[in-house]
Amino acid sequence: xxxxxxxxxxxxxxxxxxxxxxxxxxxxxxxxxxxxxxxxxxxxxxxxxxxxxxxxxxxxxxxxxxxxxxxxxxxxxxxxxxxxxxxxxxxxxxxxxxxxxxxxxxxxx
Numbered sequence: 274x275x276x277x278x279x280x281x282x283x284x285x286x287x288x289x290x291x292x293x294x295x296x297x298x299x300x301x302x303x304x305x306x307x308x309x310x311x312x313x314x315x316x317x318x319x320x321x322x323x324x325x326x327x328x329x330x331x332x333x334x335x336x337x338x339x340x341x342x343x344x345x346x347x348x349x350x351x352x353x354x355x356x357x358x359x360x361x362x363x364x365x366x367x368x369x370x371x372x373x374x375x376x377x378x379x380x381x382x
Contacts, residue, residue, distance in 0.1 A: 285363070289363070333360075
C-alpha cells in the first residue's frame with residue numbers, strides 16, 4: 274500500500290491516541306502510528322518532533338528521560354489529564370467530520 278500524506282492537524286490526534294495506551298518514546302510512537310495505519314502512514318521526523326514539543330508546551334503530554342528496551346536513554350512521553358480531554362474532543366470532532374464527508378461523497382450526482 275502506498276504511503277498516505279497526513280492531513281494538517283491530524284498528527285497531534287494520532288500521537289495522543291497512541292499515548293492513550295501508555296507512555297512511549299518518540300520512535301515507538303511513530304512506529305505504532307505506522308503499524309496501526311497498516312503501514313500507510315509514515316510520520317516524517319521534521320513534523321513529528323516539533324509536534325511532540327508543541328503538545329508538551331500545550332500541557333497535553335509530559336516527557337521524562339529513562340532507559341529504553343535496549344538500555345539507551347530515551348525521552349518517554351505520557352498523556353496528561355488535559356491531553357485526555359483534548360483527545361476526546363478531537364476524536365468526537367473527527368467522527369462528525371468523517372460522517373459529514375462520507376454523506377457528501379456518497380450523495381447522488
